[in-house]
Amino acid sequence: MHLSYQMVLAQLMLGLNNGAFYAILSLGLAVIFGLLNIINFAHGALYMLGAFVALLGYNELGPLLGMPGFHMNYWTALIVSPLVVGLLGVLIEKTMLKRLYKVDHLYGLLLTFGLALILQGVFTNYFNVSGVSYNGKPEILRGVVNLKFMMFPTYRLWSIGISLTVCFATWFIIERTKLGSYLRAGTENPSMVQAFGVNVPLMITLTYGFGVGLAAFAGVVAAPIFSVSPIMGAEMIITVFAVVVIGGMGSIMGSIITGLSLGMVEGLTKVIYPPAANTVIFFMMILVLLIKPAGLFGKEE
Amino acid sequence: MVAPFLAYPVFVMQLLCFALFACAFNLLIGYTGLLSFGHAAFFGGAAYITGYLVKHMGLTPELGVLAGTLAAGAMGYVFGSLTIRRQGIYFAMITLALAQVVYFIALKAPFTGGEDGLQDVPRGMLFGLIDLGHSYHVAGKPLELNLYYFVFTIFCLGFWIIHRAIHSPFGQVLKAIRENEPRAISLGYKVERLKLLAFVLSASLAGTAGATKSIVFQLASLTDVSWHTSGEVVLMTLLGGLGTVLGPVVGAFTVITLHSELSAIGSWVTVVIGVTFVVCVLAFRRGIVGEVLEIIRAWSLKHND
Numbered sequence: 268m269h270l271s272y273q274m275v276l277a278q279l280m281l282g283l284n285n286g287a288f289y290a291i292l293s294l295g296l297a298v299i300f301g302l303l304n305i306i307n308f309a310h311g312a313l314y315m316l317g318a319f320v321a322l323l324g325y326n327e328l329g330p331l332l333g334m335p336g337f338h339m340n341y342w343t344a345l346i347v348s349p350l351v352v353g354l355l356g357v358l359i360e361k362t363m364l365k366r367l368y369k370v371d372h373l374y375g376l377l378l379t380f381g382l383a384l385i386l387q388g389v390f391t392n393y394f395n396v397s398g399v400s401y402n403g404k405p406e407i408l409r410g411v412v413n414l415k416f417m418m419f420p421t422y423r424l425w426s427i428g429i430s431l432t433v434c435f436a437t438w439f440i441i442e443r444t445k446l447g448s449y450l451r452a453g454t455e456n457p458s459m460v461q462a463f464g465v466n467v468p469l470m471i472t473l474t475y476g477f478g479v480g481l482a483a484f485a486g487v488v489a490a491p492i493f494s495v496s497p498i499m500g501a502e503m504i505i506t507v508f509a510v511v512v513i514g515g516m517g518s519i520m521g522s523i524i525t526g527l528s529l530g531m532v533e534g535l536t537k538v539i540y541p542p543a544a545n546t547v548i549f550f551m552m553i554l555v556l557l558i559k560p561a562g563l564f565g566k567e568e
Numbered sequence: 569m570v571a572p573f574l575a576y577p578v579f580v581m582q583l584l585c586f587a588l589f590a591c592a593f594n595l596l597i598g599y600t601g602l603l604s605f606g607h608a609a610f611f612g613g614a615a616y617i618t619g620y621l622v623k624h625m626g627l628t629p630e631l632g633v634l635a636g637t638l639a640a641g642a643m644g645y646v647f648g649s650l651t652i653r654r655q656g657i658y659f660a661m662i663t664l665a666l667a668q669v670v671y672f673i674a675l676k677a678p679f680t681g682g683e684d685g686l687q688d689v690p691r692g693m694l695f696g697l698i699d700l701g702h703s704y705h706v707a708g709k710p711l712e713l714n715l716y717y718f719v720f721t722i723f724c725l726g727f728w729i730i731h732r733a734i735h736s737p738f739g740q741v742l743k744a745i746r747e748n749e750p751r752a753i754s755l756g757y758k759v760e761r762l763k764l765l766a767f768v769l770s771a772s773l774a775g776t777a778g779a780t781k782s783i784v785f786q787l788a789s790l791t792d793v794s795w796h797t798s799g800e801v802v803l804m805t806l807l808g809g810l811g812t813v814l815g816p817v818v819g820a821f822t823v824i825t826l827h828s829e830l831s832a833i834g835s836w837v838t839v840v841i842g843v844t845f846v847v848c849v850l851a852f853r854r855g856i857v858g859e860v861l862e863i864i865r866a867w868s869l870k871h872n873d
Contacts, residue, residue: 300657304657306657306660306661363846363850366850367849367850370853371656372656372657373603373656373657373660374849374853376603376605376657376660377802377806377845377848377849378845378846378849378850380799380802380845381841381842381843381844381845381846381848381849382842382846383842384799384838384839384841384842384845385838385839385842385843385846386842387838387842388835388836388837388838388839388840388841388842389839391835391838392834392835392836392839501795505664505665505668505795508661508664508665509665509668511661512658512661512662512665516658542676545672545676546669546672546673546676549665549666549668549669549672550669552662552665552666553650553666553669556650556651556662557650560653560654561654
């Protein structure tokens, strides 16, 4: 098979784009897991919810307010959607997850699985599974950019850029600021941190809110690229779980790097052997598990 | 034994298949403390293999089910070897991701029928003699009694194997591993090997259930291998009562009934299932059978004083 240089690069860029979504979602999972010790199965559903807040804000909010011409624009959605979903996250943590910290961590996984089913069921009921396209892409992000080696859609370039910015900002906050050091200390020894006068329960609540806010943010960024559908999160989350297994749950940077590189591996597979593109991440996972059961960046228990 | 005369037989057979599936799953979580989130791989994988062998290779149904069981067992050995070293949430996630590989194979492989699944699996002749498709007319209603007793026998056999395993020394060691793994290791048990054995046994029986299901419904579909099915069996077991012998049967009965009673409300069923999950986890962790046992225990304690 003839592989053109251009084709490989194009797929690598598209892969990087997907990888940016994997990175931001697995990062959110890692942040939540770090402090709550819960694998947030609802993460995919909250990513979907984020995209729907943007979609409904653009299509339905105007008519709902009696102003048919009004649209909640993309930039507003980027702020509003993570806030709305983050607030829902705070509510979930306060009313449900909080009761589960004393029992086996598996119950957290099961609870969030239930929540994912509820969200997915409700949206499937009102929207077709095949999805709706989001038309609120801002004028400035339409068109293509000349990257010298190829022409690339502006919006995709923007989505890579903004996702990476958010990922590294999160990394910076957690690894390099005082707030982050509280968080890290909280994962090591909550009662000690509490003794220093830090409100640990509040910190946990806000961490969950922040983590799911990240998912919603990814959802808004993804909305103009993929069609917005009730199952978009269910498809994404399993891949992200594999990313998490490969990266190991230990490190924030690990989830970012693993997410990005697996996106590119997926892209490359699309050029070399297209039928395997959907499964290559899972095969990578098996390979990594054989060599390093704790994942690439994980610590052995 | 009389169930087919009282209720819709296909419903009862579906119930038996899922009850066996849940019992097999419970062997792992209830007695070994391993939450597998990928058990649909064994259930659905066996359904496809049995369906294929019976339809295209002309295998008799009992050999088909046996082949499905063995295949699921082999798959369980591979998955188990990969996952058994990890625990808790990691174990759950890895089993889920591995099951997803099986899902993609079922979607893409040439023999599975892709989105349509494997349809028109013949019910065939049991031992080449008894026609499982034959229906008797009882009180004017057609009843597929041969098929029903075939499924019933398989369920009883599977349930008996699980019951024996739980109440054997092997089962006792599994419980010990669940309660305190380091202590079990220090007592000299080869914990990893025992866990793997439990995993293979659980996978095989889940396979038996899936294989039987493909004969009953004459269909192996993507739903059987999807992660929703994996979640559903977790719910059945949790709702019925983790680590109780009858819990999974009661749970399967409840969930299957919910599905069939609520089928009219479309995707709201997913919401109802989700809510059941949440309520179970928050308020009801012992499950139906677990709660009943607890009430009996409290009652007998009070009356023995």
